[in-house]
Each structure stands twice: as structure tokens, then as C-alpha cells.
Amino acid sequence: MPRIAFTPQLRRFTDTPEFTSGATRLRVLLDEAFERNPVLRGYVLDDQGHLRPNVVIFVDGRRVADRIALDEPLAAGSTVHVLQALSGG
């Protein structure tokens, strides 16, 4: 079952659920996380539901290039990391 984990930097602001899911698409897995903590959505996605410019998502160590649909397929054993890009100062 796919598993999702968030950067510990986010814990300073809001809860970051870590769980396994039967989701087969990235967007579905993200929506499940946002159901567990609705506030988290605005930290990861912008007004239009796009990935924030300085947030990155990796699926099994591979960076997700599409920042709009986020419709990446997930395998049964996939691990999704939602991280902050090392930008800013």
C-alpha cells in the first residue's frame, strides 16, 4: 500500500499525517491527507490546487515533474515524500 510522508518543517505549522492508503494515483493520496487535516492543503497546494512553487513531491525517489494535475500513478509499495525545495533564505 502506498505511504505518504511530509517534510518535518511543516510540523511547525500544522499536523502532517503519515499513513498508508489504497490510493493508486498521487492526487487521490494527497486528498486523503487533506481530509485528515484540511489546513494542510493550503500549505502544499495554492488557490488553484497546483503544487506550490517551492514544494516538491517525490514518488519512490523520483521527482514529480507535473505540478498541476499531480495525477501520478502509484504502485502498491510506493512511498511519496512531500518536501520543501531548498529555495529562499
Add this chain to the structure above:
Amino acid sequence: MSTPTDRAWVATRKGLFELRLAGEHWRIERVSFLADPVTMLLPPRPDGRMLAALNLGHFGVKVHASDDAGASWREVATPTFPEQPQGAGGPAWKLVQIWSLEAAGASVWAGTIPGGLFRSADFGASWQLVDSLWQRPERLEWFGGGYDAPGIHSICPHPGRADELAIGISCGGAWVTRDGGASWTVQSQGMRADFMPPEQAGNPNIQDPHRIVRCAGRPEVLWCQHHCGIWRSTDNAASWQELKAPLSSFGFAVAVHPADADTAWFVPAVKDEKRVPVDAAMSVTRTRDGGRSFETLRSGLPQQHCYDLVYRHGLDVAADGSRLLMGSTTGNLWSSLDGGTTWRPVSVHLPPIYAVRFG
């Protein structure tokens, strides 16, 4: 209940600082949101409720509310743009920054980059985009000034008319509603934009008012520090007249005396490609006769190798009309207790200062 004059707030790149005046000295009483950029705040209401707008960079804009004048905070709703229709022109319908916050009656208004005005009837628990302004076709002519996208930096409620607001937009001119936001008119007639081609210089919809403030005691008088100079309106924004300051008419901030509409303060800088104090010496420009004459005030301010810039919201005057605070992007904060005649440093070690407000 009148606004306190012995408490002030400094919103910075690294947190929100509460200041208290003890005798003649301001001291830092409390720091909230340490390390997080605080772009604007709404000082406490008489019941202690206040708001702070954060811009977390990686994680976006957030709004926090306090019920106890900043002792404790909780996150509330963030203004959010609706789904952007396919092919919609103008900037992306994505919140970049909350640039202004004002309370009027039962409403709180938030001005944002990219140019959306939001209203909350429940003190930040929810926000509604003011669609009547957002859908104006003229909005697509607005452009960024200071930031990539246009933004609403000034919100001037009318103290006697709950449904009336004037707002200032960089770069979109001054707009007024007299029906609680149901309809709007652009009211920057008289301003001039010399950064535009001659055919467009007088276009009210592309003006860059850096900051607009209203005199509480004579609300028909508004002062504007514009990208191209200083303007004043004495007819409630129906028309604007240009005024010339001696040192430089360029700057970002303006404050108006709460009772004496003829008294206003500015922080001059070298226009506009340099944006440093004239001759690297800090000064404040004051008029006490409605702009017929200006004084250049320097006492207590650094006069050598000073490169501080005071942003739009970096200057404020208290309800008593004599206490002022001025904060710079270098993190210097100065106080005056005599209407700007003399100044003294409060701190020279603060983070870059975005906004200073009494209350």
C-alpha cells in the same frame, strides 16, 4: 474607546514585535511568529481581537487571529481566489501576499497581491473575494509596482460612512466604493504617471500611488505618496492636486495627522532607480499647511552613510498626532514624540521592517 498611543506593532521579515512606551522609551514587549515573515497586521480591537498576515514563502500566505491582543494566536482562514476560468487574462488567480488589513464596522478588509480585495464578516474565520472589483475589465490594465503582480496596499475606510472605502493600488490608481463594495469607480483624476508614454500618463487606472492615507478628523482629505510625487485630495478623491517637496517628492510612506488634515509626513528618497535617502542622510518631510510648504526634519536621524528605505507601511502616527514610528528595510526603528521634530532610535537590530502600526 480610543486607539492606544502607548502600544505599537512592528511587522518584519522575521516576526511580529509588540512595543510599549515606557516614559519616553519604546521597548519590545513580545515577539510573535519569530522567524516567519509578517507582511501586515490589524491592531487589536477594543475587545482584544487582532489579525496577523504571514507569508511563509514555501508554504504560502496564512492568517492568524488573536483574542487576547497578541498573547496567543490561532490560524484562521486564508483568503483564497476561486477557480481561474480558462483563458482569463491578467495575473494568475493565486494569492501572493496580504498587503493591507483594515477594519470598518463589522467588516475586515484585506488587500492583496495580485489585486484582489477580500472581505470578512467574521474576523477572519472566512473571506469573500469582492467580485465587483475583481471582475472590472479595467483590472486587466493594472500592472505590478514593487512586485510582479498588482497589489492593493491601502484601504481607507470612511469613519462616518460604513459603506465607503477608498483603496490604493500599485499600479491601478485609487478606487472608491460608496455602497459597501457593490460598485466601484476609479478616482485618481489629477495624478500623473511619468513612467508611462504621454498618451497614458494621465490615465487614472494605471497610476502608482505608493500609499494613500485618510485624515480621520476630516475624512474628505486624503494624502498620497505616489511613484511620481506627492498628491493630496480635499474633495474625497474626486480630484487630486500635486505638491512639491523640497528634498525629493519620491518615497513610499505617508502619514497624516488624525485631526489636522494639513499636517502630513513623508520619508523622501532618491527616485526611483536608486531608492536610498537623499545624500545618504535620513530625513522626514513634514508639512503643516496642507502642502504649501514643507520642512525637512533630521534631528536624531543618521546623517552619514545611511541607506535605509522606509516602505509603504513603515511610517505611522498615533491617535494623539504627536507620536510617530518609522521602520526601515535595514531593520532600524525610530521614534518621535514631538510630531517628527526630533527622533531617536528604538532599535537598530530588527529584521527588515514591512509595517509599523499604533494601536
